[in-house]
Amino acid sequence: MSIAELNGKRRLAAITAVDMVGYSRLMELDEVGTLALQKAIQDEVFGPAIEECGGRVVKTxxxxxxxxxxxxxxxxxxxxxxxxEIAKRARGASGDRWIAYRVGINVGDILVDGDDIFGEGVNIAARLEGLAEPGGILVSEAVFRNVKGKLDLGFADQGTLSVKNISEPVHAYSVLLDPGDAGKIVARKERLRVGRRKPLIAAVLCLAAVIGVFTAKDLFKDTAPDTAGLLILPFESEHGGDQVLADAATEMLLLSFERQRHMPISTYRMALAYEGIDVPLDEVSQNLGLRYVLDGSAETVKGQIKVQARLRDTAEPGDGTLWHRSLTGDRDQFLDMVVTLKLGAAGAMKLKLNPVERAIFESAPTDSPAAYLAFAKAKRLLDSKDFTDIGEALTQFERAIELDPAFVEAKLGYAEANFKVWEGSFNTIRFTLDALKIATDTVDEVLQNDPKHPVAIGLQVQLLIQHLERDRALSIARSSVFSNPNEPVLRYVHGLSLTTIGDYDKAIEAFEEFERLSPRLNSGETGDLAWSYLRAGDSDRALALLSEIPQEEIKEQHLRIMADAQYEEGNVEAARANIERFLVNNVWLNLNWMKPWFEIYQDPTVYQTYAEAMLGSGLPEWPFDFPKGREGDRIDHEQLVQLHSDKFEEKHTIGPFGAPFSEERMPDGTISMNFAWMNGIPLTGTWRIAGDQICRRLPSVHQGRELCHYLYLDRARSTDETLFVSSVLNFGVIDSEFVRVND
Known part of the structure; x- marks a missing residue:
């Protein structure tokens, strides 16, 4: 009886799930060619082999x-x-058009319904496919036990994997296709696990001729030409009243040209340094190493706005003018005129813009020059990744929205800034629960008017991730990518959500798609992407990204991420040097302050890997490395219960960093903490004793995740009546006195 004739029965079967790697990328590069190649593989490779091996295609x-x-x-x-066979065919393909597949195989009980099949056995095969390497095969233990010794193949034990929506962990093995590995069974290495090792985007090692043909660099290489650079000079205005116009034009040009990949651009600081200076072309060429200069002016003439721009080429004779354009219109047309100038200058330099870059160049998100100027200032402050700049960014976003209440990009920037306040527990900037409400309400407002707005969806997904709604976040991200596969921000949050559930290979693929589709990333975005690659297990790519950030743009957060990547790559000395630099201005920062960030990840090894890297690089586990050498002074559970009973009264006067502080800890498990820098707003929540620790849960700190800490006794100062105690919280040390009030 054939497989097809067994319809309507439960049966044991070998289920195989197969999926193409980077399908959307290939379709965008060459839709017709990709479909033709895919059809050829299905007809010439898949089909004959399925027939030969007695299989049946259930669905495609x-x-x-x-x-x-x-x-x-x-x-x-x-x-x-x-x-x-696919690996052999890939030998003649260019790196960016190479097709690879993942395969997952499971043996299990299935239920047949017509031509379709269902059951946990099917689900496991699909999950294994998602965890397989590009060009690789991942099988369940049941398959391994059925196959070992029967085929000229080897197997590598990948250990027990937690598989989404499957109640029990799945023991998996990868298939070794190199003939030299035939018969081998490679034991699992503790630090090597599927989904956390570096992606092997390479041809399958089936034949010696295939080995080493492709690398990740070949597959995703940047083909941007090595072209000359551009200096953008601040636009001039004849009258003070027109300065807003000139500044808005300058910001729009800078923010657009900074995002294209194919031509180096002078930095924002360099551009401002040349304000009002007539720059000789030979200086631009010889001293700055740039070829083009773009300048212009904006002024009001008889009630109309006149804006003009000039592009000069240092390689041209005379004054070097390559292109010039002058436009006149109403004030509410001003930014549209700047868009025309942007596109004209880009065309004169023959810049090749991808769809996302072109959308940036064609965008005039508001009619108000003043609103755009405030928005541009806010974006630069937010992108700096210095949390002390967020407060001013909020002010500028609020001004932009006040000037143009319909300015959607400003609203979403405002939502992002408030999200950062809540995510980072920056109560000194804005009470985080207020920031959360603003961020959530703003995103909801934008989505009500435009349900498919990618930036709003991106923020919605990040909010869900922080609320630990991983499945819902992934569902929204996945469906949004399906609807809009070429939108980079959706690829990025898809990668974030995949990382939270432990699907690391697909997360890395999503991040790679984000890179490919994105305009040029600024230094803050580059650092964020490097952090994301690290959490998905690709320290090599993270380090490569960080190395691309200009030295003058390195921020303190980059030092910590660099140390993380360097430690993972084995360069402990460099990692320790970067943490030492980082701690100069962050003396209190410690591993336990960061620990709650990692609750978004389902896989505990994400935090364990990070903790190992940070401690190995010299980051203290607690503020100022306070407990080191004082293990004998730690107060135990029985003593904690005594101190927090009616026998003692706790007194505070000074909190972390020497600022006034008070705390009320109630017997009913509620707590109120008052810090001087909170301007009278108490941080309230709950507390409990857990083992030898005091645990607090404050909704306004670390998204309300529980934070636990130890207490240490100052034996030299303490008496039977008064105990001097230090509470080592994750943001500082609070000293207090426990005075005996009852026997």
Whole structure:
């Protein structure tokens, strides 16, 4: 009886899930060519091998398929055949058009409904496919036990994997396709696990001729030409009243040209340094190493706005003018005129813009020059990644919205700034629960008017991740990518949500798609992406990204991320040097302050890996490394219970950093903490004793996640009646006195 004739019955089967890697990327590069190549692989590789191995195609998707085989041996034989054949064909393909597939195989009980099949066995195969390497095969333990010794293949034990929506962990093995590995069974290495090792985006090692043909660099290489650079000079105005126009034009030009990838641009600071200076072309060429100079002016003439721009080329004779344009219109047309100038200058330099870059160049998000100027200032402050700049960024965003209540980009920038306040527990800037409400309400408002706005969806997903709603975040991100596959921000938050559930390979693929689709990233975005790669297990790519940040743009947060990547790559000396630099201006910062950030990750090894890197690089576990050498002074559980009973009264006067502080800890488990820098706003929540620690849960700090700490006794100063105690919280040390009031 054939497989097809078994319809309507439960049965044991070998289920194979196969999926193309980077399908959206390939379709954007060459839709017709990709579809033709995919069809050729299906007709010439998949089809004949399925027939030979006695399989049945259950269903196909745009980039994958579900196939049923009568035995595990036939399923693995088919997978090995197609992976080797595809690798051979890839030898003649250019790196950015190479097709690769992932395969996951499981043996399990299935239920047949018509031509379709269902059941946990099917789900496990699909999950294994998602965890397989590009060009690789990942099988369940049941498949391994059925196949080992029966095929000329090797296997590498990947250990027990937590698989989403599957109640029990799945023991998995990767298939070794290199003929030299035939018969090998490689034991699991503790630090190597599927989804946390670096992606092997390479041809399958089936034949010696194939080994080393492709690398990740080949596959995702940047083909940008090595072109000359551009100096943008601040636009001039004849009258003080027109300065807003000139400044808005300058900001729009800078913020647009900074985002294109193919031509180096002078920094914002350099541009401002040349304000009002007539720069000789030979100085631009010889001293700055740039070829083009773009300048212009804006003025009011008889009630109309006149804006003009000039592009000069240091390689041209005379004054070097390559292009010039002058436009006149009403004030509410001013930014549209600047858009025309941007596109004209880009065309004169023959800049090749990708769709996202072109959208930036064509965008005039408001009719108000003053609103745009406030927005641009706010964006630069927010992008600096210095949390002390967020307060001023909020003010500028508020001004932009006040000047143009319909300015959507300003509203979303305002939402992002408030999200950063809440996420980072920056209560000194704005009470975080107020910031959370503003961020949530603003995102909801934008989505009500435009349900598919990518930036609003991106913030919505990040809010859900921080609320630990991982599945909902992933669902929204995934469906949004399906609807709008070429929007980079959606690719990024898709990667974030995949990382939270432990699907690291697909997360890395999403981050790579984000890189490919994105305009040029600023230094803050580059640092964020490096952090995200690290959490998904790709320290090599993280370090490469960080190395691209100009030295003058390195921020303190970059030092910490660099140390993380360097430690993972084995350069402990460099990692320790960067943490030492980082701690100069962050003397109180410690591992336990960062620990709550990692609750968004389902996999505890994400934090464990980070903790190992930070402690190994010299970051203290607690503020100022306070407990070091004082383990004998730590107050134990019984003593904690005594101190927090009616026998003692606790007194505070000074909090962290020497500022006035008071605290009320109630018997009913509530707490109120008052810090001088909070301007009278108490931080309220709950407290409890857990083992040898005091634990607090404050909704306005670390998203309300529980924070626990130890107390230490100052034995030299303490008496039977008064105990001097230091509470080592994750943001500082609070000294207090416990005075005996009852026996």
């Amino acid at each position: 998707t745009g980039d994958g398929a579900l196939i049923e085989f009568g035995s595990a041996v036939n399923a693995v034989r088919w997978a090995a055949q197609i992976q080797c």
